[in-house]
Amino acid sequence: MAIEEILRFKPERPIYLNKSNTGLKTDIEVELKVEELRALGWLCACAPDKEPIPLHMSFNDETMLQAFKKDAKDIGVDIKNPEKIIDTDFEEIFQKNDKKALEVPDAEEKSTYEDVKGKIHKK
Numbered sequence: 045m046a047i048e049e050i051l052r053f054k055p056e057r058p059i060y061l062n063k064s065n066t067g068l069k070t071d072i073e074v075e076l077k078v079e080e081l082r083a084l085g086w087l088c089a090c091a092p093d094k095e096p097i098p099l100h101m102s103f104n105d106e107t108m109l110q111a112f113k114k115d116a117k118d119i120g121v122d123i124k125n126p127e128k129i130i131d132t133d134f135e136e137i138f139q140k141n142d143k144k145a146l147e148v149p150d151a152e153e154k155s156t157y158e159d160v161k162g163k164i165h166k167k
Contacts, residue, residue: 053087057102059112060091065099067122080119086112095140099125 061078068074071092081088087102103109116123155167 051085053082053085055087055103055105055108055112058087058089059099059102060089060094060097061121062090062092062094065124067124077116077119077121081116081121084115084119086115099123 059081061074061081063069063071063074066074066077068077071090074092075090078088078090099112100106100109103112113123156164157167158164
């Protein structure tokens with residue numbers, strides 16, 4: 045019985061890909077390319093509704109960034125890096141993404157709470 049080597053993902057932080065930074069036309073194409081990149085050992089994730097962040101923020105090493113771009117190009121993905129953003133724009137991007145994450149359709153505020161014993165109390 046042979047011991048298989050465990051696949052270690054790189055880089056240290058995930059690389060978020062979507063239609064705007066890959067040049068692909070549909071979210072399904074992006075998902076397929078993310079799976080291909082993950083098979084090559086890259087820590088990629090789909091982020092269809094998030095604003096793209098600069099790719100260099102996922103990498104600590106510039107040579108690893110270049111290796112990622114080369115692997116992406118080999119499988120047919122043209123990585124487009126968003127323009128540099130200034131600090132104020134960066135805060136706006138995080139605020140937009142946080143608002144999207146917090147939006148829950150059909151959510152209602154309730155004036156009740158449940159205690160640790162499971163009893164429901166009205167305020």
